[in-house]
Amino acid sequence: MSKIVLITGASRGFGKIWAKALLERGDKVAATARNIADLDDLVALYGDAVFPVQLDVNNRDACFAAVDQVNKHFGRIDVLINNAGFGLxxxxxxxxxxxxxxxxxxxxxxxxxxxxxxxxxxxxxxxxHIIQVSSFLGLVALPVLGLYNASKYAVNGLSETLAAEVKGFGIQVSLIEPNGFSTDWSGASAVQTVDNEAYAPVKKAFFEAATPESWGKPEATAKAVLKLIDSQNPPLHFLLGKVAYPAVKQVYEGRLAEFEAWAEVSAEAHGH
Known part of the structure; x- marks a missing residue:
């Protein structure tokens, strides 16, 4: 049985790649974009299997109206991929x-x-199945991306709580946590602050560390995301790319060691 999947931010990047992969195998996709014309290519290729919806996710009322519109159009929504976002x-x-x-x-x-x-x-x-597109930067932090890190840490905290709250309703929750991929996230879609020369060395080190090999190929994620959608027991945290796991493992091992080093002081602070 084909799935009905709602994808926000489907005009480019991961959203469009995953929409195409789902449509290619026979699923139906409600695709949202700020500019609905950006979805014309999907409609031309897949016809009625695509339901294009104009949506600015910053508008709460519009989000509720869009979901209602999709639900009435298809009769149900099996999967949400909450993908809209940008890098700062x-x-x-x-x-x-x-x-x-x-x-x-x-x-x-x-x-x-x-x-x-x-x-x-x-x-x-x-x-x-609610799939939130977060980042491995919702688990670890990098300099030069402070507000982006903060937004994804917030998404992770929200979604972990959500998973516990809705489990009894038969709703599953997953966080997709990619490392860097060569999408518009770091290009046309990105926003840059005005440079303060004091941070030039930090930025230089950050951008030099981002070698071509560290950036994944966006198209390669489609197969993994389809496996996530089809899983009977999907993970809450789902890392994408070769960089994410070793980076998260290293940071978490360091955190545990630091907690351990301060464990006695922490316990004393309890008071009894």
Whole structure:
């Protein structure tokens, strides 16, 4: 039986790649984009299997209306892929209030609004899979991406809580946590702060560490994401790429060692 999948941010990058992979195998996709014309190529290729929806995820009312529209069109929604988001590059000191708020508005609040809209639909169905596109930077942090890191840490905390709250309704939750991939995330879709020369050495080290081999090929993720969608017991945390696992493992081992080193002091602070 084909699945009905709602994908936000389907105009480019991961969203479009995964939409095509799902459509190619016979699933039906409700694809959202700020500019609905960006979905014309999907409609031309796959016809009625695609339901294009204009959506700015920053608008909470629009998110609820879009989910309702999709549910009425297809009769159900089996999978949500909450993919809309962008990258903000720059030191924390350099980041303006407008940039910080815009980053959280889309990456966190936009995802939250779509999540809140989909849960009642899936709860009524007694089934569903909510897939949140986070990042391995929701588990570890890198310099020059402070607000992006913060938005993805927030997504992870929200989604771990959500998983516990909706499990009894037959709803599964997964976090896709990619390392860097060669999508528009770091190119045309990215926002840059105005440089403060004091951070030049930090930025130089950051960009020099990002070798061509460290960036994954976006098209290669489609097979893995289809396996995630088809899994009867999908993971809560799903790392994508060769860089993510060793990076997270190293950081978490370091955290555990630090907790252990301070364990007695921590226990004393309990008071009894």
């Amino acid at each position: 590059f720059g030191a924390i000191e350099e980041t303006t209030e407008a940039q910080a708020r815009a980053q959280m508005e889309t990456n966190f609040f936009g995802l939250l609004w779509v999540t809140q809209a989909i849960v009642p639909v899936m709860r009524a169905q007694g089934s569903g």
